Amino acid sequence: MPVTTIREVPAAQRLNNVKYAIRDLACVADEVAKKGHKILPLNIGDPINFDFQTPPHLIEAVYKAMKDGKNGYAASSGIKEALDAIRGEAERKGIRSVQDVFVTSGVSETVDICLAALLNPGDNLLTPSPDYPLYSAVLAKLGIELNTYSLNEDDGWQPDLIDVHKKIGPRARGIVLINPNNPTGAVCSRRMLEAIAELARRNNLVIFADEIYDKLILDDDEHISMASVAPDVPVVTFGGLSKNYLAPGWRIGWGIVSGDAAAVKPYIEGIHRLLRSRLCANHPEQYAIKAALEGPQDHLTDVRKKLRSRRDLTMKWCEATPRVSCVSPRGAFYAYPRLDISENDDVFVKELLVQKHVLVVHGSGFGQKAGTKHFRIVFLPDEQTLTTAYAAIAEFMKKRYK
Numbered sequence: 001m002p003v004t005t006i007r008e009v010p011a012a013q014r015l016n017n018v019k020y021a022i023r024d025l026a027c028v029a030d031e032v033a034k035k036g037h038k039i040l041p042l043n044i045g046d047p048i049n050f051d052f053q054t055p056p057h058l059i060e061a062v063y064k065a066m067k068d069g070k071n072g073y074a075a076s077s078g079i080k081e082a083l084d085a086i087r088g089e090a091e092r093k094g095i096r097s098v099q100d101v102f103v104t105s106g107v108s109e110t111v112d113i114c115l116a117a118l119l120n121p122g123d124n125l126l127t128p129s130p131d132y133p134l135y136s137a138v139l140a141k142l143g144i145e146l147n148t149y150s151l152n153e154d155d156g157w158q159p160d161l162i163d164v165h166k167k168i169g170p171r172a173r174g175i176v177l178i179n180p181n182n183p184t185g186a187v188c189s190r191r192m193l194e195a196i197a198e199l200a201r202r203n204n205l206v207i208f209a210d211e212i213y214d215k216l217i218l219d220d221d222e223h224i225s226m227a228s229v230a231p232d233v234p235v236v237t238f239g240g241l242s243k244n245y246l247a248p249g250w251r252i253g254w255g256i257v258s259g260d261a262a263a264v265k266p267y268i269e270g271i272h273r274l275l276r277s278r279l280c281a282n283h284p285e286q287y288a289i290k291a292a293l294e295g296p297q298d299h300l301t302d303v304r305k306k307l308r309s310r311r312d313l314t315m316k317w318c319e320a321t322p323r324v325s326c327v328s329p330r331g332a333f334y335a336y337p338r339l340d341i342s343e344n345d346d347v348f349v350k351e352l353l354v355q356k357h358v359l360v361v362h363g364s365g366f367g368q369k370a371g372t373k374h375f376r377i378v379f380l381p382d383e384q385t386l387t388t389a390y391a392a393i394a395e396f397m398k399k400r401y402k
């Protein structure tokens with residue numbers, strides 16, 4: 001018998017750039033938990049981990065679908081009643097030039113498919129910095145170099161239009177706008193949306209409008225859909241059940257393609273090739289889409305009330321704590337405080353976890369302006385948990401930074 005040695009199987013080199021700080025910290029957290037410590041998780045944006053429940057009428061719709069035998073593959077673009085409901089929602093949001101809608105396994109898959117369907121090697125896509133790390137992970141997977149534009153902390157984390165303009169080179173194919181934003185909680189004004197639309201129009205860019213938090217507006221702002229202010233521009237609007245409808249584990253998202261019909265036709269065909277190649281999104285869960293978009297919305301009043309009071313508590317703490325400052329979040333459930341400390345924010349976050357068992361995510365995991373330091377708080381936990389966590393962070397900082 002020849003003696004053979006089993007050789008190591010290296011992962012593809014392009015994965016070196018795939019980072020997902022939000023979950024990457026889980027390994028350190030496991031170590032801390034193994035030592036018997038209870039971790040205060042202010043790191044993952046999953047409302048179901050806290051005092052939020054999926055609305056019962058959505059659960060019933062999925063249960064009924066399962067009992068009715070909707071357990072086979074669905075059409076690749078999604079079931080008709082869901083697609084009709086998404087078109088209805090687009091109409092309510094003032095999106096008039098809808099050319100296509102499709103259902104995916106979460107917005108994560110919408111992003112994967114829409115970016116893969118657009119970008120050729122050498123092309124690039126403008127993504128915000130700080131950024132929800134899904135975008136850079138998908139770009140790394142596609143072998144596309146990052147081209148980030150700044151969100152301006154001094155301007156309430158609005159996109160820095162001068163920087164956007166600067167970053168639009170000859171191979172730029174699109175721009176991502178997350179509104180309301182993760183990790184900053186910023187919400188864009190109509191004027192800002194119009195300015196970005198104009199830049200896209202002049203430079204032939206597709207706009208990816210990630211509006212997964214559009215019903216979680218915390219103050220009196222109105223959420224304006226990018227596609228509603230730019231009917232002629234190719235826009236893909238992302239939405240889903242994970243956040244607004246408290247069902248992240250069902251993995252249901254969607255895309256709404258709008259813009260000039262002839263201009264977006266080949267791109268839509270590309271998207272559908274990829275939709276067909278992965279068969280379909282989760283089937284029975286798609287039956288919750290119509291129930292969600294057309295049924296009672298009562299849960300949202302309660303969700304927004306809780307989030308508003310938890311945001312206010314978070315801001316009070318930020319204002320009272322030395323070395324911490326924060327732009328007040330106006331949507332979603334994230335705050336992105338700035339730290340005035342000498343060490344890097346990944347060290348801050350790791351030491352905070354090890355010493356005080358509070359889990360937040362470091363700003364460097366999202367990208368930030370050189371020399372600045374931040375951390376992201378998920379303010380989904382109840383007031384009692386947040387108060388305990390904030391007291392622990394304050395104590396940690398007092399001791400560590402004097």
Ligand SMILES: Cc1ncc(COP(=O)(O)O)c(C=O)c1O
Nearest residue numbers: 045106107108132182240242253
């Ligand atoms: C801005 C943003 N887009 C997309 C997603 C992914 O959503 P889904 O659960 O629908 O895949 C998230 C999840 O946190 C997010 O914050």
